[in-house]
Amino acid sequence: MSKGVFLIARNNGYIDYVKQAVFLAKRIKRHLGVSVSIATDSVDYLKDTYGTADFDKIIQLEWTDGTNLRYFFDGSLFKKTASFKNSNRASVYDMSPYDETLLMDTDYIISNDLLKSCFDSKSDLMLYKRSDDIAKVREEDEFKTISNTSVDFYWATVVFFRKNKTNEVFFNLISHIEKEWNHYRRVYQINSSLFRNDFAFSIAVHIMNGFQPGDFVQELPGSMMYTIDKDLLWQLKDDNMMFLVEKKDYLGEYTAIQTSGQSIHVMNKTSLSRIIDEEFAND
């Protein structure tokens, strides 16, 4: 059984997802010891700027202008509007060269080997449902259900799957939900028209469970630790990170929080980018 991590990087002119993928691939090799493949619409940029040594296979995606626009915050006092190219994530099922794939967002910083156990797990499909804001003082309800009255929230940030008939149906269903997003978002009481993979995965899990709570999907080990884009990633040294976390109800004021050996989903992609630049400069 072949196994590896699969990353998708589609640049939008503001965030360099390819750079994040290169940075993450190095950490994956160090902590998980498995091959990494990438699908990107910027293959030439990858080759010219970072080289291809960190990747097992490189898959060319067609360049498209993103139609989803959203704010990218860099702390609570700065934001920029840019496109958010999150479409076709479900096609990873066909694109992945591995029998056992860990799909990961490029803004997930691996700092331990916890996810290695997925490849030995009996579960063929695993996602994160449990999650923790590193600040622990803010409302986390938006990550409990996909809307006030709707289904449980599952993160599409990290997904483990084995190729089999059932998972093929699952990923095809996600593609269908994406294609018919305006229908599904209404049926599932989501007010925003912005397509989110987390929502599509959550809806697909609900449907595969027969529209009831169920065990179609298992939980990944640990929980999804995250910082929101109002926080700043301030320092990274090996597996230790320092974040400036926005104080609750104090706009633009921060508390320093240090983590050690903790994998974290860093939603402030701009501050992540600065840290990666420092890391690459030191290398």
Place this chain on the structure above:
Amino acid sequence: MTKGIVVLAQNNENDDYVEQACLLAMSLKTHNTTPISLITNDNVPDEYISLFDKIIPIPFGDNANKSEWKVENRWKLYYASPYNETIVMDTDMLVLQNIDTWWDFLSNYEMYFTSNVLNYKGKLADTSYYRKTFIANNLPNLFAGFHYFKKCEFAQEFYHWLELVVNNWETFYEQHLEGSSRPKHVSIDVCVAIVAKILDCEPAITNKISKFPSFTHMKPYCQGWNEVQTSWQDQVGVYISKDANLKIGNYAQTGILHYTEKDFIEKSPALERYRNLTNV
């Protein structure tokens, strides 16, 4: 040993509880062969009479002729039931599946009240918003909306106490409930809990671990929502397929649904669907 379901229906000026009981009977017949009897003094439309095993007048006169919620007659169900084993249900409920195995579970008890109710997502419902009296007075969290009894000495004693408490509810409330937490009206759930406390029989009449038998309680604050409106029907959609598979908020519903809102029958196609299915 005869087994059956019993419902008490008394219409008031605004609400047609008999119609609710008829819908409940139709939903029961869709999935079960268990007989259902209706206890009522009100008229049952001709087309619905065949839904019921027996239609029984309320015994011992009507104690609720001046009341809106008509709970004053609930203690009579023990005496009115024609069955050796009885499940009592509220009229504003639907049976969405076969419940034969529930009878097997219930037969282990002389009386059984559910103490865990579910929300529409199939999760244990947080009922604390509506159960302040129970919490303040450490009463057993029993729900009389779905309960079971065998004709036996213990159940008869329980119901005898229930008669006393319901008929003298103000006195019993004063004795058993802390002042500020006393409801201003007679509540059958509170009266049942007081009886369970008096008889000290909670472990014998409920099972806090078991998720079933139970029902889905659609009161809005049970649903785990952050923002709650007056009517649950304003917050989530209801879909009923032609073969009466019911989804609420896109969650498939099973077990027993306690829809609680009287206009559910008008707002949803439930009556039409079940009439078609049961040829009524």
